[in-house]
Amino acid sequence: MDKPIGFGYLSGNIMVINPEIKVLPTSSTQLSLNTELSEWIALLHNQSLSLSWTDFKPWCFRHLQKLCPFDSGLWWSRSDLADKEHAHWAEDTSLFNQSAEFMQNYADIAARPNNPDPLNRHLNTNPGTFFSIWDVMDKARWYQTDYYKEHCALYGIENAISVLTLPSSCSNVSHIFSFYRQRAEHEFTVAEKSLLGSLLPHLLQAFSCNLLSSLSHANQAALSGVIDRYGEIIVAEEGLRQFMLDKGMLTGNRITLPNLQYISGPTKLQLDDMALDLSFHEGLIALQVHQSSLAAKLTPRQKEICQLITKGLSNKEIAHLLGLKISTINNHVQQAFKVLKVHTREAATAYLVKLELC
Amino acid sequence: MAMADFTVPASVATVLNQISAAIYRLHDLAEVAEFKAQALYLLTETVAFDHAFWLCCAVDSEPEQQRLGYDFDAAKGVGQWHRNGAAKVTEHDGQSLCDLSTIQCGEKHRLDFEIGLDRAKHQLTLLRHEQNQPFDSFDADVTRFMVENMVGAFDLLLHHRLAHIPKENCGRAICDQQGRVLKADSEFIEWMCRQFPDWTMAQSIPALKQDPEQGLGLIAGSAQSMMLNVAIDGDLHQLKVYQTKGPQAEWDKLTPTEFDVVWRLSQGLTPKQLAKLKGLSVSTIGNQIDSIHKKLGFKKNTEVIEAFIRAGLLDPDKDDN
Numbered sequence: 098m099d100k101p102i103g104f105g106y107l108s109g110n111i112m113v114i115n116p117e118i119k120v121l122p123t124s125s126t127q128l129s130l131n132t133e134l135s136e137w138i139a140l141l142h143n144q145s146l147s148l149s150w151t152d153f154k155p156w157c158f159r160h161l162q163k164l165c166p167f168d169s170g171l172w173w174s175r176s177d178l179a180d181k182e183h184a185h186w187a188e189d190t191s192l193f194n195q196s197a198e199f200m201q202n203y204a205d206i207a208a209r210p211n212n213p214d215p216l217n218r219h220l221n222t223n224p225g226t227f228f229s230i231w232d233v234m235d236k237a238r239w240y241q242t243d244y245y246k247e248h249c250a251l252y253g254i255e256n257a258i259s260v261l262t263l264p265s266s267c268s269n270v271s272h273i274f275s276f277y278r279q280r281a282e283h284e285f286t287v288a289e290k291s292l293l294g295s296l297l298p299h300l301l302q303a304f305s306c307n308l309l310s311s312l313s314h315a316n317q318a319a320l321s322g323v324i325d326r327y328g329e330i331i332v333a334e335e336g337l338r339q340f341m342l343d344k345g346m347l348t349g350n351r352i353t354l355p356n357l358q359y360i361s362g363p364t365k366l367q368l369d370d371m372a373l374d375l376s377f378h379e380g381l382i383a384l385q386v387h388q389s390s391l392a393a394k395l396t397p398r399q400k401e402i403c404q405l406i407t408k409g410l411s412n413k414e415i416a417h418l419l420g421l422k423i424s425t426i427n428n429h430v431q432q433a434f435k436v437l438k439v440h441t442r443e444a445a446t447a448y449l450v451k452l453e454l455c
Numbered sequence: 456m457a458m459a460d461f462t463v464p465a466s467v468a469t470v471l472n473q474i475s476a477a478i479y480r481l482h483d484l485a486e487v488a489e490f491k492a493q494a495l496y497l498l499t500e501t502v503a504f505d506h507a508f509w510l511c512c513a514v515d516s517e518p519e520q521q522r523l524g525y526d527f528d529a530a531k532g533v534g535q536w537h538r539n540g541a542a543k544v545t546e547h548d549g550q551s552l553c554d555l556s557t558i559q560c561g562e563k564h565r566l567d568f569e570i571g572l573d574r575a576k577h578q579l580t581l582l583r584h585e586q587n588q589p590f591d592s593f594d595a596d597v598t599r600f601m602v603e604n605m606v607g608a609f610d611l612l613l614h615h616r617l618a619h620i621p622k623e624n625c626g627r628a629i630c631d632q633q634g635r636v637l638k639a640d641s642e643f644i645e646w647m648c649r650q651f652p653d654w655t656m657a658q659s660i661p662a663l664k665q666d667p668e669q670g671l672g673l674i675a676g677s678a679q680s681m682m683l684n685v686a687i688d689g690d691l692h693q694l695k696v697y698q699t700k701g702p703q704a705e706w707d708k709l710t711p712t713e714f715d716v717v718w719r720l721s722q723g724l725t726p727k728q729l730a731k732l733k734g735l736s737v738s739t740i741g742n743q744i745d746s747i748h749k750k751l752g753f754k755k756n757t758e759v760i761e762a763f764i765r766a767g768l769l770d771p772d773k774d775d776n
Contacts, residue, residue, distance in 0.1 A: 127462040130471065130600040138472075139572065139607030142479050146614050291465035298469075298476035306479075310618075334483065435485060440620075440686055440693065 126291045137164065138299050145303035150311040150378065154191035157300065164296075165289045167276040169194035169254070174272045174304065176325040176381070189381075195277075199252055206248050213244040220261035220273065225297065227290040229258045255281040258290055262297055268305035268332045269350060305332045312376070312383035319374070319385040320438070328352040331381065336438075340386060340394075344371065357382070391437050399433040402426060406442050461596040471597065474500055475604035482611035487689035490612055491525040492534045494605050499529050502590075502598045504566075504581040508537075511609065511690060513635035514576045515657040523632055523690045524578075536689055564589045568602045574656065575613070575637050577606050613638040616693065625684075625695040632690055634659035646696050660694065708750045716743050721760045 141160060148156055154172050161167075170193040190200060206213055219228050230239055239245055249257070256278040263271055276293070278285070308323050309332045320340055322333035328351045330338065341347040346354070354366070354373075360382065366373040372387040395403065405415045412430060416423045439445045463471070478497050484490045495507050510524035527534035564583035569576065579602050583590065590598075613629055617638050620627040626643030628636050636656050647654050651661045684695040709717065719729050726744065730737040744756065753759050 126465045128465050128468040129460060129462045130468060130596070131461060132599075132603060135600060135603035135607065138475070138479075138604060139610065142482075142607060142611050143614065146611060146618070291468070295465055295468040295472050298473040299479070302476040302479050306482075310615075438485070440485070440616075440688060442686070 126288050128288070128292055128295060134164075138296070141299055141303050142306065145307040146310050148307060148311065150307065153304070153307045153311070154189075155193065157303075158191070158193035161276075161293070165276070165285075165293055166278075168279045169252070169277045171195070171200075171275040171277075172272065173274075174270050176270055176329055176331050195252060202248055202251065206244060209243075213242060215239070215242065215244060216257070216259045220259055224261045224263045225294070227258045227260045227285075227294045229256065229285050229290065231256075231284065252277075253279045255279055256284050258285045258293075260294065260297065262301060265301060268301065268308070269329060270301075270304070270331055272301065272304070274300075308332050308381070309334065312378055312381065319387050320391070321386075322352075322384045324352055324357075324382050324384055326358055326382065328354055328357055337384075337386065343394075352384070394436050395433055399429055399436070402429045403433050403437075403445060406430070406445055461600070463597075471501060471600060474498075475601060475608075478601075478605055479608045479611060482608055482615050484612075487612070487691055488525065488534065488536065490609070491689075492527060492532075494608065495525075495527040495529070495534065496532055498598070498601055498605070501601050502581070502594050503583075503587075504529050505584050505587070506582040507534075508578075508580045508582075510578040511637075512576055512631040512633065513574055513637055514571055516576070516631055516633050516635050525689070566590045566595055566598060568599060570602055570606045572606045572610050573638070574635075575606070575610065575631075577602070577609065579605075613691075616691070620693055620695060625697045628660075628694045628696075630660060630692040630694055632692070634692070636660070637691070643694070643696055709747060713743055713747050713750075716740065717747060717759055717763050720744075720756060721763045 137160070141157070144156055144160075145153060157172070158170050161170075172191045172193075174189045192199060203214075207217070212218075215230065215233050216228055219233050234242075249255070254277040257275060259273060259275040261271065261273050274293075274297075276285070309321060312323050320334055320337045322337045323331045325331060330350050330352060338347060341352050346352055354375075360375055360377055362377060364375040364377075366375060371393075374385040374387065376383045392400075401419075402415055405418065410418070412423055412426045415421075416426045419426070434440065434445060437445055474497050478494045481490050481493050484493070491509055495509065498504075498507070506529065507527040508524050509527065510522060512522070523536050523538050525534050526537040563585050564587065566581040568579045570579075571577070581590070581598065616629055617627055617640060626640060626646045628639035628643040630636055635658070644656075647660065654661055684697065686693045716729065719732070720726070724732070726740045727737055730740045733740075747759060748754060751759060751762070753762070
């Protein structure tokens with residue numbers, strides 16, 4: 098059977114370019130994919146690893162301004178709970194060039210019956226697409242709305258675009274981005290909306306990466322994740338889900354942990370053979386499963402070999418000692434390192450010795 | 456080959472960004488080989504190819520016949536490290552038939568990229584079977600954008616790796632196969648510069664030797680009061696540099712007067728000149744020097760001076776930390 102791959106398909110072992118797939122829509126807006134854009138993207142990801150959770154969004158706004166000028170903006174994120182009522186438990190709003198009461202004012206207006214924000218309805222029905230005010234109503238009507246008179250005019254907003262993104266494979270978070278311009282004649286162009294829209298995957302990936310690296314203080318000896326108050330996984334390192342599933346502590350996307358609602362500061366939990374570190378950040382909980390629990394996952398053979406590694410033996414010597422082939426030992430060592438999440442023999446030794454497991 | 460004003464419809468840009476964001480997501484994979492395999496697999500979703508060869512080294516690395524690169528078979532979706540193809544890839548004239556030894560013959564359409572980011576230089580070659588269509592300029596432009604993103608994601612991987620090498624009073628760095636730094640923390644650089652004043656980033660790490668048996672691969676060495684530790688993952692070498700003797704503690708044993716004597720000797724004064732300068736007899740200075748030798752375990756003044764300079768104590772303002 099032919100397997101399509103991108104702009105071509107594979108027939109047996111021979112790849113054939115499918116001319117039909119390559120005919121691209123010509124009517125839509127053209128975007129430039131130049132090296133500067135690649136560099137912009139690379140910097141975004143790079144900063145996501147270095148910046149703190151609180152600095153990341155403001156930095157992103159300034160970074161986005163290089164591609165598309167705007168005067169102020171809003172980036173709202175929340176964990177997408179099954180239980181919508183409590184959604185605000187884990188949300189984060191970052192305002193750019195707007196005062197704090199902007200959000201309060203918006204919330205007051207949005208709370209009225211028939212939410213007067215004209216974009217609101219369109220965002221929910223068309224996730225992933227940027228809308229401007231002018232896409233949904235004409236100017237004459239816009240200036241008559243309560244939303245304009247009581248909110249936008251107050252904060253100098255003449256042009257606005259917004260987008261809603263739904264939770265994706267990279268994180269269990271929905272986001273709303275809004276960008277505002279003060280001058281009536283500076284409308285957001287279709288090209289600008291398309292460009293910002295096309296970059297959403299990178300923004301969301303960088304957001305998740307930042308969340309994980311800044312909240313869980315990258316510890317190579319632990320599996321990290323970020324969950325909300327209800328145990329719903331927001332972002333998790335590869336392996337955390339499987340680990341929790343093996344422990345019987347994962348239902349759907351939710352990790353079952355006792356007393357999660359009452360955690361307010363850094364907390365250590367010991368459950369059976371598992372050591373957990375929890376820390377609380379504005380409704381989000383960073384979770385780390387420690388090495389001792391990882392080490393418990395080693396098979397007896399892997400453990401035996403690890404013990405010999407900590408004594409400073411080489412794979413060759415271990416093979417000789419145990420009467421096994423070097424390649425077998427290599428395999429065991431690789432598997433054991435994978436379980437322990439270490440890359441080197443010293444790292445394995447350091448952790449195993451520290452935990453008095455060897 | 457790549458045009459600066461390459462444009463695509465917004466829908467295509469969105470798809471390409473979705474795929475490149477997915478490549479960025481791979482940065483925390485445990486092995487370089489896994490990263491490269493998955494990134495190249497994702498690349499097949501944007502451009503069709505049969506084989507790829509991906510090589511990474513430091514910008515100032517020397518050309519070498521036997522360099523480890525990642526050889527990926529798109530039809531099978533698997534890859535492996537391979538030593539021999541590199542020279543042929545780098546020497547190609549753009550027209551010649553490709554005869555990488557692992558790849559069955561008959562493949563001749565190729566697309567080459569050389570992209571640098573920070574201190575890393577990437578060479579990526581895509582190959583198509585003879586019976587397939589040649590690569591066109593659209594393929595080249597799409598691939599260039601994707602490869603730039605793959606290189607960015609690789610930079611993120613280095614960044615992530617560096618942060619994850621356990622830090623126990625050591626400097627950390629990641630090097631290529633020739634021992635040239637791809638990424639290093641400030642402690643590592645400081646340490647190396649202190650130990651080897653002539654060393655620059657463009658050179659291989661001193662005290663690392665290439666393994667004569669394997670031809671490639673670095674073995675840790677030790678020099679003076681430092682120890683290098685190497686862990687190999689594919690074509691990356693993760694280094695840690697430790698102090699074997701704490702020079703600070705050692706020098707702390709000296710009295711202020713003795714310390715001053717060493718400092719002046721290191722500036723190039725002879726014991727005689729020093730005695731004159733301080734208004735002391737030469738034998739007093741001689742006694743002080745004896746005491747210094749005893750405390751530090753040295754037998755010659757040159758050893759003391761060398762160690763003193765290497766420890767960065769001659770010019771403490773330069774690397775005061």
